Amino acid sequence: MKTISLLMGEQIYQEGQVFDSIKYFGILPFPDLCLTGLTYFFLIHDKEARGQAKASTISILVDENHAAFLYENMKDLSIYFSETADKITHDNYLKDSKEFMVELLEKVDKFVSNVNSPISNARKLKLLFTGLDASGKTSYLRAIKQRYSELTGIKPTKGIERSQDQMLGQSLLEWDVGGQLKYRQNFLKQADLYLFDTNLLNFLIDIRDETRYVEALEFLFQILNIFRSFKQHPPIVVNFHKADPDIKEDHELTKKIELLKNRILENSKDFRVKFFNTSIFNAYSLNKSFSEGISLMSPNREILREQLKWFAQEINAQALLLINENSVILSDFSTNKVSSQVSEMSAPHFQNLFKTFSEFRLLKHNTATWQMDNDIITFYKLPLNNIDVYLLCLLRNQDTEINNINQLMPEFKNRINSLIETYL
Ligand SMILES: Nc1nc2c(ncn2[C@@H]2O[C@H](COP(=O)(O)OP(=O)(O)OP(=O)(O)O)[C@@H](O)[C@H]2O)c(=O)[nH]1
Ligand SMILES: [Mg+2]
Incomplete structure (x- = not known):
């Protein structure tokens, strides 16, 4: 019941949307039971039910110390789940679902006994640059990392420089x-050392060195081929770098980037590339590209956005943006492009102001509001179980009821708490 209520935004299927498009995965904590679950959410047609569908989930639960197992094997397990769900959504689900679930259990059981990577509890995410x-x-x-003073006099990197960071309780x-x-x-020769089990490729x-475009693409495609040979398909973020503000709008450059993009897309259809x-x-x-990489690694990306969408509709927001302590964007929802951009670009600044006001004890509560001509920004610090996140709300002035937002905030916090806890 918990998984259903968490994963289902109220609005999801009652507006007559297509059932089949509603499928979500997520990893959720069950702290009362000391378990963590991988859950698949789907709908079963049922004429008798409200909205003509029954909300359903399939979950697999593991000891919370072994949660890393779920992240590492999510892709395979998800395929089993969705195959089972597809069978159950057909007629006679009441009669046949037991058989399908037993079948699934057998498959999962067999899968688990074939997993040879040791089950560890700490999750380490490998990001390649x-x-x-x-x-x-x-x-x-x-x-x-805002180590601006170290930006001058950088020497070419010899071999590989590794560093480790904490993000939402996990190691990057x-x-x-x-x-x-x-x-x-x-690097290519020893690919099984360097490229195996990559969580994200940056x-x-x-882009200023056109003479080396071909060489760059060749290197990228070599890497993709190695991933293919491992049967691994990590998400990929391609940065057209050195697009400095003064040349950003350059027409020629934009055209070149477009061509590069197309070449890459043609050769990476089996990968998720941004x-x-x-x-x-x-x-x-930088923050936008880095954040996208982080969110591409999250199994909860989509359901978190559903929760933001739900909240935005409840409070009539134009845009909502959820960021962590370091302004990494965890999720966002907006009703239009402009408000999405405005909120993304301004969020780190509001966060800075917010922190300054807090430091000097000018804020009694975990919230601050800024008034513009026709819009307001309200900014909340949301202390969750283990981590603090921040929510920026961009609202139209005339239809804003801060009271309403404050009333609904505990419910919103409750909904996102678990999703953030297992975000990575
Ligand atoms: N204009 C501009 N120059 C940049 C930018 N980023 C890096 N550079 C410059 O590009 C040069 C190379 O930067 P590095 O960070 O050393 O490049 P790298 O990819 O780490 O190089 P290797 O370690 O040899 O692989 C330096 O002179 C940087 O100052 C950028 O966004 N704009
Ligand atoms: Mg370097």
Whole structure:
């Protein structure tokens, strides 16, 4: 019941949407039972039921110390789940579902006994930063961590520079792979060491160096082929880097980027690829690309957005943005493009102001509101079980009832708490 209520936004299926398009995965904590679950949410047609469908979930529960097992094997398990769900959604579900579930149990059981990676409890996510030499990887990483003083005098990276960060309670291992030819060759040669079990690939292309486009793409495609040979398909973020603010609008450059994008898309149909124009002189561009990479690794990405959508509709918001302590965007929802951009670009600044006011004890509560001509921004700090997240709401002035928001906030917090806890 918990999984159903969590995963189901009220509005999801009552507006006559297509049943089949409603399928969600998520990883959820069950702290009372010391368990963590991988859950699949789907609808079963039923003429008698409200909205002509029954909300249903299939979950597999593991000891919470072994939650990493679910993240690591989610893809395989999800396929079993969706196959089973497809059978159950057909007629006679009441009669046949037991048989299908037993079948699923047998499959999962067999799968578990074949998993040979040791079941660990700490989840370590491997993020690779690759690209040709001088494409800007080391600079990107330093800038995203706001180590601005270390941005000058960067030397080419020798071999691989590893660093470790904490994010939402998990470890991020960031591998900055030196791009000079000898390091690249070694990297590809020892791919099973370096590329195996990558959680996210960040690839940088120096868009100012047109003479090396072909070489850059070749390197990227070699990496993709290696992933294919491992039967692994991590999400990929391609950064068209050095798109500095003063040349961002350059027409010629935009055309070149478009061509690059198409070449990459043609050759990466079996991967999930996102593209960004980035520059170390545009903090927003880096944050956007980095955040997208983080959210691509999250199993809860989609259901979290559903919860934001629900809340936005309840409080009549134009945009909602959920960020962590370091302004990494965890989820967002907006009714139009402009409000989406405005909220993304301004959120880190509001967060800074908010922190400053808090430090000087000018805020008694965990919220602050800014008034513009026709819009307001309300900003909330939401202390969840283990972590603090921040919510920015962009609202139209005339239909804003802060009271209503405050009333619904506990419910919203409750809904997202578990999703954040198991976000990564
Ligand atoms: N204009 C501009 N220059 C950048 C940007 N990012 C990095 N650079 C410059 O590009 C050069 C190479 O940057 P690095 O960060 O060392 O590149 P790298 O990809 O780590 O290079 P290797 O370690 O050899 O693989 C440096 O001179 C940086 O200052 C950017 O966004 N805009
Ligand atoms: Mg480097």
